[in-house]
Each structure stands twice: as structure tokens, then as C-alpha cells.
Amino acid sequence: MAAIVEIDEQNGKVASSIHTHNIANSNMGSADASSLDPAKNPIAQGANSYEKWQLIHVVSMGTATSISNLKVWRTGSLGAHANHLTNARTTSYGGAENFTTPTNAVSTVATQSMPTSAPTSANLGIGGSLTGSLTSPGYSDFLVHQIQTDTSAISGSSTSLNYSYDETS
């Protein structure tokens, strides 16, 4: 039996945050909420989305002995005047981030472009390290990402976020 893994998201203020398990989507917009409706919460030209603070959550190991090598990247068009930024990176990784209230100001955590193809090595850590692994149910480090636009940004593009991990039996 394979491991059971879900994608989680945390929203709200630190002291009273909501941790949503097994999110239905990763829609980004002008609200700090999971599975938001982008039509009702559009990002204005020149503005930023609220940061997403997400986790890869191993709910059950099944017959796996280890989960490691976490990778995150996007595919699909983002539009010419928008940038998708993240804390995920294969070098100079900043370690595990402590949750802070998501902001729509320019993120100080998501500062590097989200890869547009699968990275050749892990870009999201476990226990603060890109070489970390889980041998029992638990969480990855927080994946923090944000869309930033300029005043020429137009609507209509969509991009998919991809998550991958290695499972060792």
C-alpha cells in the first residue's frame, strides 16, 4: 500500500489560523483563503496575490519507509506581466519557515521565480533541509508562494502547480 499524501494550506492570523487539509485547488487571489474563487477575488493590475502557505502532508506511510526529494514547479502560461515567486529553490534554501499571517504585500519569503519545469533536485525541504526525509507521518517545510503583477497584467491565463516526492519502500 502506497503512502497517503495530501496538500494542506494554512490561512489566517498566527494565533487563530485555519489549517485546511487535502485542499481542492491552489487558486490564488485577493483573499487569504484556501480554494478561493478567483473570479470573486481577482488580483488587481499592479497588485499581488495573498501568499499561499502550503504543506505536503504525509498522512500515512503505508508500506513506504521514506518520503523525500520534494519538488514543486508550475506549468502553463502565467501571462507576460505576472511573476510567480516562491521560497522553493534547489540552492541557498532558506530552511523551514515559521508560519506568519499571509500578506498581499511583496513577500519577503517568496523571493525566487517558481520553476517552470521539474527541478533536477529537491527544492522544498523536510525538517529544514533539502535532503531531509519523513519516515513516519508528518509535514514538509512550508511552501510559500505568491503571484506579483504589474499594471499591464491582463486576465485570462492559468497555470498549474505540480508537487512531487519520492517514495521508498
Add this chain to the structure above:
Amino acid sequence: MVKHLCGQCSKKFSSLSAYLKHKCSATEHTPAEIEHFQSPSHAATTPIKRKGTIFPDEEILEAIAEARKK
């Protein structure tokens, strides 16, 4: 204090363990049940039917034997 929310059925829980134990009304499974990730088409098994066989094997063998006699 962190509250836990199931992203499928939107039910709120006061702890992770309560979330993991709940039977989700959207998926009809607890989060740690493997069946949650199996589609009905995988869960159901359909017997494989032989195609193109009109006659029983015995009749075919008899027909071959008759043909060889001629």
C-alpha cells in the same frame, strides 16, 4: 490555536487527530483510508470475457481432426 478544516467536506476540527479520524461526507472515507484514492473503476473488477469464440474447444478439435482425415 490552529483549527483544522477538511478541504473536501469543510468540516472543522479542534485537533489533527480528530481530522484524521473523521469520516468525510464528501469522500465517504477517513483521510488515512487508501480506498479514498481508488476510483470506482479500479475498485470494481470486471470478469474478462473471451472474444470471438463461438464453438467450444472440443468442437473445434473435432473439426480439425475431421479435416485432417480428408
